[in-house]
Amino acid sequence: MKKKIIIATLSLFSVINVYAQENQLDNDSKSEKKLYLKGNALLIPIGVINAGLEYQLNNKFTLQGDVLVSPWKSFSGHEAQIYMGTIEGRYYFKEAFKGWHIGANISAGTYIVQKPNYWNDRPYVDAQVGLPTPYINSQLYQKGFSFLFGVEGGYQFRLADNWNMDIFAGFGSSQDFYKGYVRGTGERYDSANGYNRSGEIIPYRGGVMISYRIK
Numbered sequence: 001m002k003k004k005i006i007i008a009t010l011s012l013f014s015v016i017n018v019y020a021q022e023n024q025l026d027n028d029s030k031s032e033k034k035l036y037l038k039g040n041a042l043l044i045p046i047g048v049i050n051a052g053l054e055y056q057l058n059n060k061f062t063l064q065g066d067v068l069v070s071p072w073k074s075f076s077g078h079e080a081q082i083y084m085g086t087i088e089g090r091y092y093f094k095e096a097f098k099g100w101h102i103g104a105n106i107s108a109g110t111y112i113v114q115k116p117n118y119w120n121d122r123p124y125v126d127a128q129v130g131l132p133t134p135y136i137n138s139q140l141y142q143k144g145f146s147f148l149f150g151v152e153g154g155y156q157f158r159l160a161d162n163w164n165m166d167i168f169a170g171f172g173s174s175q176d177f178y179k180g181y182v183r184g185t186g187e188r189y190d191s192a193n194g195y196n197r198s199g200e201i202i203p204y205r206g207g208v209m210i211s212y213r214i215k
Helices: 002-028
Strands: 035-040 049-056 061-075 078-092 099-113 123-126 131-136 140-160 163-182 196-213
Touching: 049 196, 061 099, 078 140, 099 163, 099 196, 140 196
Parallel strands: none
Antiparallel strands: 035 049, 035 196, 049 061, 061 078, 078 099, 099 140, 123 131, 140 163, 163 196
């Protein structure tokens, strides 16, 4: 499944790139290239910043770059620091910035988090050796980096002059490299040599972007 997600993502990027190149010259003289500044209104109430720029390549293709910053050293008692950057290519079925769209994206980020499966007070068992440890799960957190490949879909529409709303969601493959630590002491809680590695299919993009045209 992970390989299928990565292949689909790269294939969609290739299609977007080919079509964008084929249509670039034809549309250079026909349409003005627009640029929108965007912010995710859905995440602001929880103190997470997700902002970026979406640039028009031609009448149906755009390129978006955005960052996500979750600065929480503790959120409801859990570490939740995430710093991620994403590049996304989009195809609009009607025209750029209007109506339904699909896209493919590649992301990279670093994090200090406590994974949801550690939100309990059960004793931690070292997965490398299968032995119990003196720690409980809620004492532990993870620090590392990730690479993500995924696809998305959504709908964008006009709110007012120069203002749009973009509703979108996406999922893909997350490849994670991390080390586990004990809260308070900073010591490793597992016996792994170097980074642990995990991979999973997750929803990692989504929200309601409010966009303002700056060009």
